[in-house]
Amino acid sequence: MGDVLVVDDEERIRSLMVRSLSQEGHRVVTAGDGDVALERLATESFDLVLLDLVMPRCNGLSVLASLRRRQDATPVIVLSGVTEVGARVQALERGAVDVVAKPFSLVELLARTRRHMSAPRRARDDGRYLEAGGIRLDLDRRCARVHSRDVALAEREFTLLAHLMRRQGEVCSREELLRDVWGLAFDPGSNVVEVAVRRLRARLEPDPPIETVRNVGYYFSGP
DSSP states (O other): OOEEEEEOSOHHHHHHHHHHHHHTTOEEEEESSHHHHHHHHHHSOOSEEEEESOOSSSOHHHHHHHHHHHTOOOOEEEEEOOOOHHHHHHHHHTTOSEEEESSOOHHHHHHHHHHHHHSOOOSEEOSSEEEETTEEEETTTTEEEETTEEEOOOHHHHHHHHHHHHTTTSOEEHHHHHHHTSOOSSOOSSOHHHHHHHHHHHHTTTSOOEEEETTTEEEEOOO
């Protein structure tokens, strides 16, 4: 069990999350906007933050940016009613470990909450840099260094690699990658994920740390 901070300007959402997470044994603290959330995070320690993206005064992206400046590595799941892919990608780039679309399935959200609270974040992320398996990503300059050599990555390849590194050792399903990297809520029936993974592996040769789990998805296997 753990301590969870729920940040949302809708009282209905806060009440729902307090009730549901408390039933699972968690201690739940709430904040109605980003400023209050940052104040709580400055004085209390949490195992997970559930963060609404669109709020008055201080929105979710601003909260993520502030946490990065503080080098606060508390895992954050963003709850987003925004349909634009760019906003969701920005959330992931600013350090969110997951993005869940609103309206969300409570069962799915609780499952994601359990996963992120139980799994250690093994990829080192100090805010600007994400580093694991001999790969160092500069999230600000959008560049990669692989075993002491600079590697040029296309924007989608960079976002895909960052997503896999943040979930190091965890299997990312094809559906998850389509949703969180491509911003698609449905499977278009194409092989865009497979093509992107193949190209990414080619960039990371000779020993790309991306493994396939047949009929499931992919995971980053670097130490």
